Amino acid sequence: MKIEFKKIPQTPKEFQTEFNSVKLEGNFCKMSPSLVKIEADFCGSVPIECCRCGKSEDLELNESLDFLLSDGVFDKESDELVIEIENGIIDFDEIIQNEIASIQSEYHFCKECANTDEVFEKEF
Numbered sequence: 031m032k033i034e035f036k037k038i039p040q041t042p043k044e045f046q047t048e049f050n051s052v053k054l055e056g057n058f059c060k061m062s063p064s065l066v067k068i069e070a071d072f073c074g075s076v077p078i079e080c081c082r083c084g085k086s087e088d089l090e091l092n093e094s095l096d097f098l099l100s101d102g103v104f105d106k107e108s109d110e111l112v113i114e115i116e117n118g119i120i121d122f123d124e125i126i127q128n129e130i131a132s133i134q135s136e137y138h139f140c141k142e143c144a145n146t147d148e149v150f151e152k153e154f
């Protein structure tokens with residue numbers, strides 16, 4: 031689902047997008063001419079590889095994801111997560127895929143490895 035930045039209403043509007051078995055649903059509204067606020071629930075399961083043994087397991091997601099979208103470069107201070115978008119088009123499919131990719135790039139241990147007492151040095 032894609033929507034033009036300038037067409038975002040000031041009253042909250044619902045959206046829903048899915049990628050594989052992950053769902054992102056919630057609402058969005060315009061806060062200023064160049065900022066859109068998204069309040070959404072992020073749920074489903076994401077396969078994630080153990081960084082120690084390489085085994086893949088499903089990580090259950092059930093979290094709220096609130097962030098701002100900036101039309102172009104955002105150069106102010108913000109306590110909230112700000113995602114900069116290009117071309118004036120908000121692409122919810124791209125947002126969900128990026129979120130999944132960032133979860134998959136996190137340092138993760140499978141249940142077995144998390145339960146071992148061995149000292150494991152982080153390798154970056």
Ligand SMILES: [Zn+2]
Nearest residue numbers: 080083140143
């Ligand atoms: Zn493991």
